[in-house]
Amino acid sequence: MSRIGKQPVPVPPQVKVQIQGRTLVAEGPKGKLTLELPPLTAARLDGNQIRVERQGDTKQARAMHGLGRALVNNVVRGVAEGYTKRLEIHGVGFKASVQGNVLTLNLGFSHPVVYTVPDQVKVTVEENTKIVVEGPDKQKVGQVAAQIRSFYPPEPYKGKGIRYEGEHIIRKEGKTVQ
Template structure:
């Protein structure tokens, strides 16, 4: 059996888990998330702990038990604590500004770039060169952060652009005569 799939998921106080034949619904203080259940995995809620076991002895069922466990653990963590991704702007005159559900970026183009945030995602700018994207769904938070970074990825010669706060950009040496 999958090593990850063997570990139960602890459900903290204030988080409600509803298990149907087709889906798992997790509700907490930061929202509600729904995940469809794979037919190869059986999910049980036993005393505040969720267990995931393969329905049969196949390799696919074993793999899916670990996958389902990881997805549901992220859902439980998301509705209780939430996820966040930090981005930094590097470059002279590069600025970011959060206005409600919109992110205004001035990143060296002739026009400002406006990025709309989907529902459930909050964007903050503690300083003009920092962006913090927060939400309950880990996949959506990561996807939005990747889309914002893709507007102006860090270039390899000066390192200017939008990068993750923990990203290391290795700079190339310029051409010699």
């Protein structure tokens, strides 16, 4: 039996959850999210807990059982607390700014990089070089952070670029003249 799938998902008191067929709708202080459950799974509400059950005992059903429970947990936790990713910009003259839902990055190119932030995701800039991406949807927050990082990934020689907070970049030694 799936070790993750059999654990119930606790629902905090400030979160309202509705299950209609294969669709789970969660609403909390950070927003509202809808989840379509994976195939071969079903969910039911037991008081202040959600239990994910599998339909059948095939290998795929067992895999979907754990996946379904993890997705439900991410939705419930997201609307209650939200998710955050922090990025750092390293490089002389590199900086970022936000106006509304548009993030502008000056990364040493001949032009600034302009990125439009999607709905349900909030991007803030601290000290011109620290970017904070937050929102209720774990997948969207991670995707936005990865897209911002992809504009100038950290390079191994000087360490310049956009990296996750706490990310360690393995540095390489440059060419030596003989």
